[in-house]
Amino acid sequence: MLQSAKLKYIFPIGFFLSLFLDGSINLIFSGSLFAYPYSMVSNLTILWLVLGIFFEGETSLPIATWAAAVGLVFDWYYTGVFGVNMFILPVMVLIIQWVKVFFKPTFLSILLTFFLALTFYESAFYIIFEMIHYTSISSSAFVAYNLAPTLALNLCFFVILYLPIKSLFRHTRGANFRSIE
């Protein structure tokens, strides 16, 4: 009954694409994204990841493994500090997969999960860099000037991209059983 799932290939391609798009968007719109003292970054990677977990259906993708791979590339290419994103991302995937069985995947609940996931990701990233002294921003400044604007920007992205990505996943995941309406 299962058709071949194109999602198996589309998911990782989209994952890496969103990683590079993040870097590109941050560069092109850097004038407005990094207007002092606020700084926000686009996190399409996390958006793709969270929606992937909720909409994979019965394809059962190895999302945590892909997350580790994307995290490794992120560390390698953007920061040069290995073992940060490479571990935060898979841990986040495991937590989301663990909690997603407790509620119905509606627009609002996924939005809330995305909000919490992004907060978790940014905070964990910040805490590790604070520990190795690669950042000296105080935690209150981090929440006010970095985390809050980043959340605002990415929730906008979420609202805009929710339906297109959802329909992309639904049409490519290949299962005959479409549970999410």
Add this chain to the structure above:
Amino acid sequence: MQKFFSNRKLVIAVICVIIAVGLVTLSVTTRKKSTTPIVQKVGNDAVALVDRVVAYPMNAISNTSRSLNSIINTYQENERLKGKVDQLEAVRSRDQALEQENKQLKQQVSLKKTMTDYKLVTATVISRAPSSWQNIVVINKGTLSGIKKNQSVIAGEGLIGRVIEASYSTSKVELISDSSDSANRFAIQVQDETGSSVNGIVTSFDRGTNEIVMGQVTSKAKIKRGSLVTTSGLGGVTPKGLYVGKVVDTKKNSSGLATEVYIKPAADMSSINVVSVAELN
């Protein structure tokens, strides 16, 4: 809950944490070395290749919109720039004469290399790290073009940061505005009213006002607002005479013993597209 933390998973989790801590420690120690490991270089270049392909359409769109925008301002800008060109020619010819003289004088005192002998390598910014408190950009030139770790980078008019990782055809540049402890340590100097210079280092970057802070200045010299700030070449890593910015304010620090000099950077740190890396000869 019990199932989630079974014995086996706990062991795996602990191992993962140990590996993560090990990798982070390793990366921190490699960054302190003077060269980047080959594996990291190759990886950087390979990823950059994919990144360039992905970023190409995005850049095309942004370039088009930028050129459309600039068409509107072209006339006014042209008028304004015409005036400046004449001045610039005069400065340039004088500059050339002085350089010639400087060269001859250096020869006479048999001084071979000084901290003002540097050449600039121009590079384009490919990408910007997607983390909000870090300011790292990736540029499209590397060790093949002679770029080395720790070289200073300027954009437009002024200093913006230094190379923290040099691969074969790409490099990572950490901007002065980065919040890392070591990102902004540059030896700089300010000319005071009497013509002598006040030396110091950049001690922090004020993110609220977008200003460079030169702290712990104990000299009693009066520093005027609007004085030019350049790199001093002390320390032997940064060339002498790279333009940093202009003094906007001086304050006593909290203990009242030293002066803090606030400097408006000449380069716009938030939007950078083309940079030049200063290579000491």
